[in-house]
Amino acid sequence: MNNKRNLLLYIPALLFLTSTFLVGCGGAEQELEDIPQDEKIIDEETSLFNVDDKIFYIPSPVQTSLLMKKIAAPYSNHLLNDVARVESYTTSFKQAVNIGVYGADLGYITANNKNQEAISHLSAVKKLSDELGVSSAFNFSELEKFGGNAGNEQEMLTIITHAYKSCEEFLRDDERHDVAGLIMAGALIESLYFAVNFVDTPDNQDVINRIGEQTTTLDNIILILNRHYSKTDNIELSEFVDLLVKLQSEFKHIKIHYTFAKSTVDEGNKLCTINSKSVINIKPAMIKNIANQIKEIRDSITS
Amino acid sequence: MKIKTVAVIIAGGLLIYNTGYSQCKTNVENIRRPFYDLELECAKTNSEPSFISDAKDYRALLSGNEGAEFIATFFSGNKYRICACTDIGSPLSFTISDHKGNVLFTNKDYENAPYWDLDFPVTIDCKISVSLPRETAEASGGAPAAEESAEEETPATETAEDEAGEEVAEEAASEISTKFVENTKVCAVLVIGYKQGK
Numbered sequence A: 001m002n003n004k005r006n007l008l009l010y011i012p013a014l015l016f017l018t019s020t021f022l023v024g025c026g027g028a029e030q031e032l033e034d035i036p037q038d039e040k041i042i043d044e045e046t047s048l049f050n051v052d053d054k055i056f057y058i059p060s061p062v063q064t065s066l067l068m069k070k071i072a073a074p075y076s077n078h079l080l081n082d083v084a085r086v087e088s089y090t091t092s093f094k095q096a097v098n099i100g101v102y103g104a105d106l107g108y109i110t111a112n113n114k115n116q117e118a119i120s121h122l123s124a125v126k127k128l129s130d131e132l133g134v135s136s137a138f139n140f141s142e143l144e145k146f147g148g149n150a151g152n153e154q155e156m157l158t159i160i161t162h163a164y165k166s167c168e169e170f171l172r173d174d175e176r177h178d179v180a181g182l183i184m185a186g187a188l189i190e191s192l193y194f195a196v197n198f199v200d201t202p203d204n205q206d207v208i209n210r211i212g213e214q215t216t217t218l219d220n221i222i223l224i225l226n227r228h229y230s231k232t233d234n235i236e237l238s239e240f241v242d243l244l245v246k247l248q249s250e251f252k253h254i255k256i257h258y259t260f261a262k263s264t265v266d267e268g269n270k271l272c273t274i275n276s277k278s279v280i281n282i283k284p285a286m287i288k289n290i291a292n293q294i295k296e297i298r299d300s301i302t303s
Numbered sequence B: 001m002k003i004k005t006v007a008v009i010i011a012g013g014l015l016i017y018n019t020g021y022s023q024c025k026t027n028v029e030n031i032r033r034p035f036y037d038l039e040l041e042c043a044k045t046n047s048e049p050s051f052i053s054d055a056k057d058y059r060a061l062l063s064g065n066e067g068a069e070f071i072a073t074f075f076s077g078n079k080y081r082i083c084a085c086t087d088i089g090s091p092l093s094f095t096i097s098d099h100k101g102n103v104l105f106t107n108k109d110y111e112n113a114p115y116w117d118l119d120f121p122v123t124i125d126c127k128i129s130v131s132l133p134r135e136t137a138e139a140s141g142g143a144p145a146a147e148e149s150a151e152e153e154t155p156a157t158e159t160a161e162d163e164a165g166e167e168v169a170e171e172a173a174s175e176i177s178t179k180f181v182e183n184t185k186v187c188a189v190l191v192i193g194y195k196q197g198k
Helices: A002-023 A030-034 A037-044 A061-067 A083-088 A092-111 A115-132 A153-173 A177-196 A205-212 A215-226 A235-251 A284-302 B002-018 B035-046 B134-140 B145-153 B156-161 B163-180
Strands: A255-259 A264-266 A271-273 A277-281 B058-062 B067-074 B078-086 B093-098 B103-106 B115-120 B124-131 B186-196
Touching: A061 A092, A061 A153, A061 A177, A083 A092, A083 A115, A092 A115, A092 A153, A092 A177, A092 A235, A092 A284, A115 A153, A153 A177, A177 A205, A177 A215, A177 A235, A177 A284, A205 A277, A205 A284, A215 A235, A235 A284, B035 B078, B035 B186, B058 B067, B058 B124, B067 B186, B078 B093, B103 B115, B124 B186
Parallel strands: A271 B115
Antiparallel strands: A255 A277, A264 A271, B058 B186, B067 B124, B078 B115, B078 B186, B093 B103, B093 B124
């Protein structure tokens, strides 16, 4: 009996190691499909990016915010979450989700070469990560290079990217998928918040496209957080998921028409240009609803 | 058969566990290194500082004609550099397909070039498949080249339809995996960076 129990405890570890190394983040070894159902269930719980046999790609906070750089222009620091609020984030939910929010802010600030402003946001991330017990994963000694790299946008973006990646790996190894999911959700909402503030500008198709392109990321984050949904044990997370699901229902009205076309390859420059087309259609009333809901969610997590 | 497949995967997991994350080869006999080292080397050799890492791991242990698949979203307005490396210094094949299965690019058409840039004017959810070219499989001491070419010549639709044949092939692949798991698995990595277009 004990041996059987030990084996059951051991299998998740093995499958986790297997999924981490054979599959990698976002990778899939086809043979995993053959695993008997009872073992498959265990596997689902071991990897952040593998839920219900679906494998997810969720962009990093820096990448998400960089996507918004062009459309969220000119740079507006009033869009950022005030670092003074950091003291009020006392629950692990608020701490996790705002690590993501400040991460997106850091990407936006850095991409706009406002490096001195980045320092205060970095301090906010450090404080939250200390309180959440993930500061060791962030490798703040690396982040302290920020001062020395002020002005070197690429270097700074790389440092932030690696810091968030280390944190994500740490949480995945520690099976704290809810915390990792909340960080990614915070980054997504903050990045969408940048975008919706520019949705009323003339010629806003680029803004609309950027918002519409986040549909898959939103779906994936909801699937990850849903596993931790409990109105009795995890109230804040559950209420947040409710808001995300409501937003998701608005996103479902977005129509994306994709048409494949053969790519063009410039062999001399080792460059392939994708010629496939994708048209995103959102009715003006829908984009208003989406914008309002994003603002509502953003207010709820940062207040 | 299915149980055997699971056993092979778990054996891989045990091996990885026992080697403490360091399962990729180096130039020094009996000295191993972690995937991360290989990714770093791959990026240094093939990428440029202007590309920012997408912060995802694309790692696989392969031998013979095994392959692995990853998923990634490529966002509009970005130029991506995809670098592909193995721990034995031999090339790695990669193919990028859209969510409908249409091939957008494959380095197989360009002598398995170690990197390629891709310009995405639209956002597309993609599948990235990696496999060992014949020379890499041979260099690793993996499956005989004849087996690899036999699989390449078999159309995917036929393979899917022929259940019995597939089982036999999987059984054979499992045997090969079991046989070579310790000595001939190749560490295969992709390193993907992006930068914003003008």
